[in-house]
Amino acid sequence: MQKNFQYQQQRQYPSYLRQDLKKINQIRANNSGINFKNIPLNNNTIDIIVHHLGVVINQATGNLEYFNHLIPIDTFVISLDNYQATPYGTTPNIIQQTISGQILGTTLQLAYNVQCIDNNYGPNCDLKCTPASINNLHAACISVITGMHHSCKYASNSIKIFDCTPCPYGLTINQTKCNTPNITPIIHVS
Structure with missing residues (x-):
């Protein structure tokens, strides 16, 4: 069989x-x-x-x-x-x-390894940076996650950024510092 x-x-x-x-x-x-x-x-x-x-x-x-x-x-x-x-x-x-x-x-x-790519910077690799308008050692950065602006400094080789400060009110006109909130008191006259 x-x-x-x-x-x-x-x-x-x-x-x-x-x-x-x-x-x-x-x-x-x-x-x-x-x-x-x-x-x-x-x-x-x-x-x-x-x-x-x-x-x-x-x-x-x-x-x-x-x-x-x-x-x-x-x-x-x-x-x-x-x-x-x-x-x-x-x-x-x-x-x-x-x-x-x-x-x-x-x-x-x-x-x-964890490395920032595509010209992203910062500890979370979420900052897109450009040189500030008046000073190439300052960087005007914006977070691609939160949309918040940051004032940073470039290292001398313009590859690394450091000393970043979040700017909830945006950057000043020259892009080297954070804007401060307008906290002028409003006085009501009756």
Whole structure:
């Protein structure tokens, strides 16, 4: 008696898994590592989720449970509360960390940097700056997150800014100082 076995050459995954597999294959193709660019501003954490794509074996019975199954293995969280962004146009400051997973407690060693790009400046990389109208060592900046103006100073190389002061009432005409509020008292005569 001969049995016919059909082997499915190409497995059809649900659409949500096909999208994840495309992303995984794109990451595999990049041998230089994962490169996160243009992440929205002012993130608090980076979440890393590690998945396994393959067979799943039942620990108790040793039986094959799934074939080509995508399951989460561990998750890692990198806090960005106390980072110092490297200014645009300078060599990035590499941060090396070893972190523990939140599901299985596995260990992940990684190296990363936080750097302002696209001519953004400031600790949150949210300031767009131009030289002040009368003094090139002063910078007139505006936050792309809040819209608030800032009065800053350029370092001598015009790459890094420092000494930034938020200006809730905007900048003076020469763009080197903050406007002060008009607090003239109003006197009512009856």
